[in-house]
Amino acid sequence: MLTIGKIAEQALVTTDTIRFYEREGLIRPARKSESGYRLYTEEAVRRLGFIKHAQECGFSLAEIRELLELRSDDASCCDDIYKLAVEKKLQLETKVKALKAMSQALSSLIEICSRDRRSLDECPILGALEAGIAQQRRNDK
């Protein structure tokens, strides 16, 4: 059996992270020692690795919980996991497109700045943003 410190070291996470995951229902100690210390098996290190890698792929903690349940459910199948992975990729691609659109909008704003140190009343960037808001209100009406 391993202490929280030992599994943290092996999984390259902090003990605070492990306690946080525990509160989120992602990991549980196998048992507690007589003095109340959390004790874990080697499986906990693999589970922590799984959680970390899933987070790196963009999965939220709720989604990771779902993945962990599928992982341990004999009734789940390849299709379930595959679908989650494809949907996650889709969500990320949709966000990338939205971020690119924002970046494009900012490029347009940056381009109209004449860099001639005018007063803020004459700032073309602020003016464009206000005009954008005014246009939005007209569209909403």
Added chain:
Amino acid sequence: MAIKVEMFSVPGCGKCAEAKEALKTVAEDLGADKVAWRDVDILEEMDYAAELGLMSSGGIAIDGRLVFPRLPSAGKLREELIRRLKG
């Protein structure tokens, strides 16, 4: 001109296939001359799906716009298609 209905799903997903058949029947009942159905593989057309703002499997686009971000009931789809056909 027929209304273009595109249903986005992940191939191989059994649950999606069942739901898809029920929804496809709604479109077929209204007539292929009125409603043109297309099954879209999210993985093959991920760029298009992302362009529409799709975030999950089962979403449906009508005439190029995402109308149902999540799988609708057959009733809701029928209601929407009939509304568009009348309009």
